[in-house]
Amino acid sequence: MIGFTLRRLVLLLPVFFVVSLVVFFIIHLVPGDPIDNLLRAGSSPEQRLQIAAKYGLDRSLVEQYFTWMGRLLSGDLGTSIIQGRPVSALIARNLPFSLELGIAALLFSTLTGITAGVIAASYQGTRVDDVITGFILLGSTVPSFWLGLLLILVFAVWLGWVPVSGARGWSSLILPTIAAGLGGIALVARVTRIAMIETSRQDFVTLLHAKGLPPFIIQLRHVLRHAMVPVVTILSLRIGWVLGGAVTIEYVFARPGLGSLLIRALNQRDYPLVQGCLLMLAMAVIIGALIGDIVQAAMDPRQREVRA
């Protein structure tokens, strides 16, 4: 297992290089530059040159890339042009919020999705199945920013159960979690349901029934375990979404986060910050896929064998 992980990590190096290249040049393709966002009314052209020089923006792109890469390899993500703070510090400040919401939403959508998927699969083809699938479907048809506002209206304004917005304490996490997670439920539930149904068609399930095991034990202890493999795959590939996908939610609920940081940076063409955030996201995504593989291998003894 450790060997497998190590080999996969080594494979990450070229990927990292490619990603860094893509990330760097993509952001420089976007028109506009950060200096305009730095200068205010009244400043002079000399000042502009001075700032360009300070951040190396006056040099060629290739040169800039290698400087950036050089720093990167020594662990330095650079300094935000607009905010004047180290990129790593800015990410470190925002990351916990993203993680908090991302993980909560992921847990919410996974747990609810799996539960719904299991129930729907167990009652496959009946009213219960229809109602659950329909309900979940409805939840996923509403854009999350929209849902966020409606949730605030109902639960914070009318009912007053939770704060309207902010990122203080668990109570302020409830609504964003629901708004961010609701769309994911449909995905998880769908995959779970189909995987459960397919698994229950297999011979070993028939044999489990033939052993006289109660159906819910069969569903939970055996079928679900098999159904979790594709669910884990899907989830591991969505790790980027966990970290940076909640932009609209962050906006509506006035929460800080990586997504918002990145979008603001993008709007201001704060190159080092955009590059840092994107690279971090990309790495998280790749590592997420890796973790997914490992978890999957841990779950499925056949894969463990092949990879050991």
Place this chain on the structure above:
Amino acid sequence: MSDLLTVNGLSRRFSDGGLFRKRKVFHAVSDVSFTLKQGEILGVVGESGCGKSTLARLVLRLINPSEGQVQFDGVDMASLSRGDMRRLRQRMQLVFQDPYSAIDPRYSVRDALLEPYRVQGVKPKSTDETVASLLDMVGLNSSLAQSYPHQLSGGQKQRVGIARALALNPSLVVLDEPTASLDVSVQAQIVALLERLRQELGLTYLFISHDLGLVRYFCDQILVMYLGRIVEVMPSGAAPAHPYTRALLDSTFEPDPKRRRSITRLAGEIPSGYDLPPGCAFANRCPRVTDLCRQVLPTLTSQASGHQAACHHPLTAVPELAVEQRSVA
């Protein structure tokens, strides 16, 4: 009769793993040689995974051998260009074990039967007639031409498969367990059909099966394979010389309750093709095993005319069997 097919030292290995994983080599077919005369039926028997299908694919060059040559009608297939090889395929055809998946579910019987012509760029005189005569040849009603595979029974599908194989007038037909997934009553129909076609069209068959009884019934000559190697080559009626062939024979159930008899219990498990023992692959299950068997790989040696076995202690040499025997009933 001339040699239609000559196979010489054919081997095929599959390797597993990659850049960062430990490489494992699987010996699917090892050092197989035989010749097949025009008009003959050569049977290949062996248990699942012993390399029968791989051999079939090698013979038809659907996959490339790791070593060895295949000569078809005197031509070494390795020397052919891609285009020539594709053209040569007209003369050798394959019928599959699983008729259920041998036809594209989106193709009607008619489409399937015309595909050989399309692929080879041959224009049949009249498509309708061609389809009708092919169906007739395999004993199907021409009204089935518009049917899709899911509307046919297994036996019907297999007949379509055979008709498709025969569309381009091949000389050699490789039959890869053509009846394995069919019921006995259907199997009998198909076998009878194959026999009739062989006589009418002068076909040569390479007939693959795991059913020794069927092979002995249908074939002139039998190759017995075990873990990728030929362990015995024998005329259809001969008594087996290799203990493995013996075991195979003993394991078949005679459909006659009066002849209930003891079954040879083989000890041990079939070794994996990944880590083959140095000696005889059957050594760990063989009742006649000696140290020699475990260390030295036996080669095919002649037992009688047209009968060879790869065994250090062939059965004809020692008539008495010291085998654990148990009665079934």
Place this chain on the structure above:
Amino acid sequence: MLLDLEMLRIRFGAFSPVDQVTLSVDRGQILGIVGESGSGKSLTATAIMGLLPRIGGQVAAGTIRFDGTDLVGLPEREMRRLRGGRIALITQNPMTSLDSMMRIGPQIDQAARLHLGLSRSAARARSLELMADLRIPDPASVYDLFPHQLSGGMKQRIVIAMALAGDPELLIADEPTTALDVTVQAQIVQILVDLARQRGLGLILITHDMGVVAQACDRVAVMYCGRVVELAEVDALFEHPRHPYTQALIRCIPRHDMARGTMSAIPGIVPSAAAQPPGCRFNPRCARVADRCRVEIPELRVGASGNGVACHVAEAA
């Protein structure tokens, strides 16, 4: 009789793929059910196990009497108590019959813990014993393996052990050897036969291989298109097959001593479930078809001997 099926009919929505199934098996007896693919063998087994509702079917008529109780209409809770306990099932494909994500041992333990109320360690001890009985080498280490680490024959033995774990009186083996190699197949049949004899189990051996039937069974039920067409002692069946279908079936098995080209086949094809002919279902393919066969469904009449045939012509003879 341990198990007695009488005129069983299985219904899926509007159509009944299985009808007029009458058969019985006693303790220590081996009943073979033969028939071509789709003839309703598995459905019959499923019905006995009470698992039809799971695949959307139901028993429409007839009785399934197990040790005196009719299983038809038995509440699911009680059925569950029988299932895996007094009645056990072995399915066709050992490759897919085990939960690939669970270790071997606990899968065997399950039935013993559920039906015999054994503790974890007692169940384990019992499983190891069973595995040893089935000649699984080194049971203790196999106990902790995963299914994919075993060969097919070994897996099928595990499946058998699993079936035995609940200490059944009736064992239904649905084509237990089809997916196995010839040499392994022989061993598995051997094991099942030994079990029936030694433990006094009633064994229903479902197969499409007349050879297996001839070698292993005491009695045979021949099925065609969802119906039992002949029910007989095995010797009688092979010596004097009465139903034309049985006769034809025996004739199309290749034997090495037959000359090439002498094997005879049954003409025509098995009718699809949706297009069953009226009267005797075999009539379009039957060599001895009479007018009556085309209109009137022959009934299976079981005599005092327990043998019977569903054929107008055979009865007349």
Place this chain on the structure above:
Amino acid sequence: NSARASESEAVFALGNAEIGAPHHDPIRATLLSTVATLIYDRMIEQDADQSYHPHLAESWENSADGMNWTFKLRQGVRFHDGEPFNAATIAWWIPKFKGSVNEYLVDAVDRVEVVDDYTVRFVMKRAEPNLIYNLASSFMGIPSPKAYDAAGDNFGVTEAAGTGPYKFESFAVGQETVLVANEDYNWGSDLSENKGAPYIKRLTLREIPDASTAFLELKTGGVGLLLGVPDQFLPQLQAEETLGFRSLPGFGITYLAFNTLAEPFGDVAVRQATALAVDQSAILKSVFNGVGLEAHQFLISTLAESKIDPKLEIRHDLAKANQLLDAAGWVRDGDGMRSKDSKPLKVKLTAQSETAFKRTAEILQAQLKTIGMDVEIEIFDSTTIVDQLKKGQHQLAVRQYGWNNADILDWFFSTTNIPYPNSSGWQDEKSQELRDIAMQQSKTLDERVANFRKYQENLIGNFLFVPIHEPILNYAFNETLLEVPEKLRGTQLVQATTVDIKVVG
């Protein structure tokens, strides 16, 4: 709900324009929020009527040639870290701007001379009557030299110290800043009633980007006061009984910018026709919900420089607009759109993606259609727009500036600022001459006002822009939580008023 938790606590939500300030260091900042005005005091305060008032500078004097400024400093003022405030502080402070983005604020200052402990003299490079304006800017809040030098880059992030009524407690970027009352404070400015410590003892300033969320927070009491209410929300807020309102004159102008280098706007007649086609009152009503003022010239109405000859003001006159176009040879086609030499009068209108801009663009599109101009809207983010303006890729653009000084005219129209910020590409000798006079030859404030009026009259006569709207600053607060003075002081609701706000009950 923290705002209710303790009697003397309150939560304010920052206005949208203030969101995203990365730190509270006034010297380095490009964006400062209200927070900075609470932590730091300035030498001079500016009131809503643009008048100047002493704060840390008790009085000041500008020499006749404009080359010397002398400031008398307030005594007894202490920084939060206990350091005294005196002339040495100023002498340390002004040079700190060198090399920063805010250098231009004190660009004209050659050096600072310490006259005595509480008197400093700025020796100027050139006369700069506008210095006083600069000193009232929030970027001129004075930090504690000791704390500043010690904290380095972390100043304004993890710690901050000024002399203001509030002390810095914590700051979570993009989220909130928590401040506590400076109990030693007794040097409140002229603008505040309360010269002592503020009434709100613990003040949280939150950043809520979405206006609806902010509104709902205010309504539910999660926030006591909104610093900046979007115009679209005003009617909605006004319908709420528990909410109170205050407003201040605006701080900028929404306008339509021309690119005189891109046809057809090189032609003054087309520019004038376009300008006359714009109906400011309709826009005020529909886009801004009647909030704010119609703009008919380029400067905010509280500036004296805005009082130009009324005849020159740009006002809706459809008939004249059409006349002008007819005269210029733009004839109407069958579909009502104009063309000249078979070139259709089709133009691009660039606008920013924020709602107010988008809506203004939409309504302008409809209004310009009435003079036969076919307008196609293109929405970009603000940085891309700047890039386009710089490259001269635009024709028309809906823009807004926030600046309460007439020198904005120089910023936008001086030849030296081509291509950006003078993205209109305006190059005219007469205009430039008037600009030079206004910018460099005004010795006194009155002279400056007169010169700038002339400069603006020239620009308006050339129709270089269409003034549209002068927003006013709106503040809403929850009356069950806070008591806000009737009359707000200062150019925005900042320190001056905040110290007077009381917590209800």
Place this chain on the structure above:
Amino acid sequence: MSGHRALALLKAVSTFKGGISGAFLLLLVIGALFAPWLSPYPYDQQDLGIMNQAPSLTHLFGTDEFGRDVLSRMITGARTSLSVSITAIGISVLLGLVLGATCGYFGGTFDRVVMTVIDLTWSFPEILIALMLVAIIGPGLEGVVIAIAIAYLAQFTRLTRTQIMSLKSETYVEATVSLGAGHTHILFSHLLPNALAPVLVAAMLATGDAIILEATLGFFGLGAQPPTPSWGAMMSSGTAQLFIAPWVILLPGLAVALTVVFINLFGDAVIAALDVRAKFREA
């Protein structure tokens, strides 16, 4: 369309769910196609005298902040929303088929590289991809279309690739090879046609998601340029409207939700219908 695909569709439509949803979608498409004739008013006709009016007989769905008729804007908006999502998904499916088929059929290093990149695009939040692309490409629907296309590319590529890989080992493909067929014949006559059905069903479901994504991008001011309406743009035209004239926002929201629900229902019905055929094949 081949015989049994038509059959599957027929089967889908003949179920209750499939019938209702099919009818709704058909109406929607007709509405979008004939928008100019069906709209009671020009979608961009402003009338400041009747701003933000609640639904009435003259304006069934009320008016918006410029006094424009909301119903007319929604009908025209359907056109934008549908064409954006259908075009985007269409591009995505086409590209996905090409990439997926190439990767799945030929495998090797090319496959590994492409799939790594593809996975990356999939795991990246669509909204970020879209924001960057729109910034690069410029405003308007093109950017949004391309962004949505890229966001879904991974899904179709993966699906096609898996399909092709499993089909590749089907016996009938080997049968074709043994007949002497070349790559082109195998890919175009066997693999792609058989891989198509699940990809098309997935595409249909994705079209629903794409409508939501278009709406979300509208929230960030990306997409349809005013005065062109799209449901997304209407929904997010300043959330202030929610309190002033909720119908301006709620009705397009409802339209999006309904459309997505019905697309999903219809997709399910089609899947079920296809499944029946698959079962039939097994029997």
